[in-house]
Amino acid sequence: MPKRIGQIVSGLPSNQTSANWVSGILNKFKSGELTISEAVEKLSVLPYEDIGHAKLDHHRSFRTGFPEVIFGQGKTTKQLISITERLAARSDKVLITRSNENAYRALKTRLPDAVYNSDAKAIIINRSKKIKPQPGIMLITGGTADIPIAEEAAITAELMGNKVEKIFDVGVAGIHRLFDHLEHIRKARVLVVAAGMDGVLPAVVGGLVTCPVIAVPTSVGYGANFQGIAPLLTMLNSCAPGVAVVNIDGGFNAGYLAGLINKCSTSHSL
Known part of the structure; x- marks a missing residue:
């Protein structure tokens, strides 16, 4: 059955990280809420979100330790905003490379914590807990x-x-x-x-x-x-x-x- 635009494949809710999502499934299996086949079915397709013009890999940080990075060049401002909003809803870090100040200004109205680095031409959102680098x-x-x-x-x-x-x-x-x-x-x-x-x-x-x-x-x-x-x-x-x-x-x-x-x-x- 084809996925609906905007659907989270594998049902990852917006308030969960990928690691919590996997842990939740395993805990439900452990407690008997899910059978083996049900747990395997949920884990068989790694979570991504289909928003039509992009398929967002929310599971990447779980696999690689760092979330999906947005390549800003070639994307319309509308596309950039929609992609960034969805990634920012499920990740405490977002990096957009090869962007520009006009795109940043438009994005800033929707995501006030976005920061623009004019030298690198990159937009950054970092809500992660401060740690010693x-x-x-x-x-x-x-x-x-x-x-x-x-x-x-x-x-x-x-x-x-x-x-x-x-x-x-x-x-x-x-x-x-x-x-x-x-x-x-x-x-x-x-x-x-x-x-x-x-x-x-x-x-x-x-x-x-x-x-x-x-x-x-x-x-x-x-x-x-x-x-x-x-x-x-x-x-x-x-x-x-x-x-x-x-x-x-x-x-x-x-x-x-x-x-x-x-x-x-x-x-x-x-």
């Missing part, structure tokens, strides 16, 4: 023009509960600027290094540190930069081990990966 992530840019992409990485990692330190404008044209910070850089658990132009900086950093380096090629540069393809290829061909590369202008991806690495380095063991 986990240190360990450092963000480095080759130039000032790389900062918007770096800030997208920073707010992503911060929303995941991490503390992010930043060092801007230490590209290879003035490599002595990087060396001035080297002692501090070597204390990081994971580094995010964003650079355009020739894209050499992540490889240089990778040859000086013992932690993973996440390289972010940016589309900053002149003609033969090819909107970020030149630094992307440089980073992919880095001879420094320990350097991983995300997509061009992929600040969100870099911040998310850095957040996962930092979390695993402090909480997991083999």
Whole structure:
């Protein structure tokens, strides 16, 4: 039977988190309110909400530890508001990347606790209980023009509960600027290094540190930069081990990966 628009698949109520929803089903089975087959049926389809123009994955935070992120680019303001309202009703954290101030103003009238980061072009809602952020992530840019992409990485990692330190404008044209910070850089658990132009900086950093380096090629540069393809290829061909590369202008991806690495380095063991 087709799902109705606006229906919560698997019946996740608006006042429950995914974890509570699963716990509730298991408790009902334990108490005898549900049979095995009934519990299996409820758990067989992970909860998402079909609102017509989007299918919202309310269960993602339960599977991955972080809720679904909204890619704002290409969405109408009406679509963005409806998606954000539904996600915010079931999550204490919402992140919208690649948005703009006009969309933010419209959204703010419906969700007053929304905050806009103009550097990262991102909208954030964070109602989670305040916890001490986990240190360990450092963000480095080759130039000032790389900062918007770096800030997208920073707010992503911060929303995941991490503390992010930043060092801007230490590209290879003035490599002595990087060396001035080297002692501090070597204390990081994971580094995010964003650079355009020739894209050499992540490889240089990778040859000086013992932690993973996440390289972010940016589309900053002149003609033969090819909107970020030149630094992307440089980073992919880095001879420094320990350097991983995300997509061009992929600040969100870099911040998310850095957040996962930092979390695993402090909480997991083999």
